[in-house]
Each structure stands twice: as C-alpha cells, then as structure tokens.
Amino acid sequence: MNIRHAETKDGWGIANVRVNSWKTTYRGFYPDDKLDELNPEDDKDxxxxxADECLKSPFKQLLVAENGGFGLLNQMNILDILTIAGAIFLSQLIIAITVSLIITKNSISTKKDSKKKSKK
Incomplete structure (x- = not known):
C-alpha cells in the first residue's frame, strides 16, 4: 500500500470510496433509496x-491509499475548538434556562389556580 497526498486527478477515486463506504456502512440506518442515489460522478469535482486546496494549505492534508482509501486531516487551533465547545455549552445553557423558566412559570400558574380554587 502506498499512502500519498491526494492530487486533483484523485477526485473520482475518493468520491468512489466515499460512496461505497456510505452504501455499506449506513445501509439499514439511512433510507435505501437515498443511498442508492449516491454516485461518485456527483462528487468527483x-x-x-x-485535493487541490489541501495541496496548497499547510493546515489541511488529504491522503490517499493507492489501493482504495483516503483520509482528510485538518489542523484546528485551540481557539476554534474552544469556540465550538463554547457554542455547544451556550446552546445547552439556553435550553436549560428556557426549560427552567417554563417549569417555574407553570408551577406559579398552578399554585395561583389552586389558591383560587381553595378560596371558593
């Protein structure tokens, strides 16, 4: 097996490996009709x-195994990772606060309704 940097000419081969991987890996988990529609011709360009972008970038690498595999490597700096983690945390925090406010509001409404009923 020879592993090397992908070149522009490898587009169809990479697309073919990707399509066949999806068809074998996700069959039964993803709709068969969608998997059957996948075609390497659609993704080769x-x-x-x-591949061309990766050859020009010091931060990305696209590697191919000449007997039919490929891998994509990206370098992310710590700020990118923290930004993504922060966005995930923030969205979870907003959901938690929203749920808490809804529960609190419903609890207050229920208490007011029960006080009104007990006064009658």
Missing part, C-alpha cells in the same frame, strides 16, 4: 477541488 468537489473532491478534486478539496
């Missing part, structure tokens, strides 16, 4: 472009 995209993967050729990605």
């Amino acid at each position: 995209k993967w050729s472009r990605i």
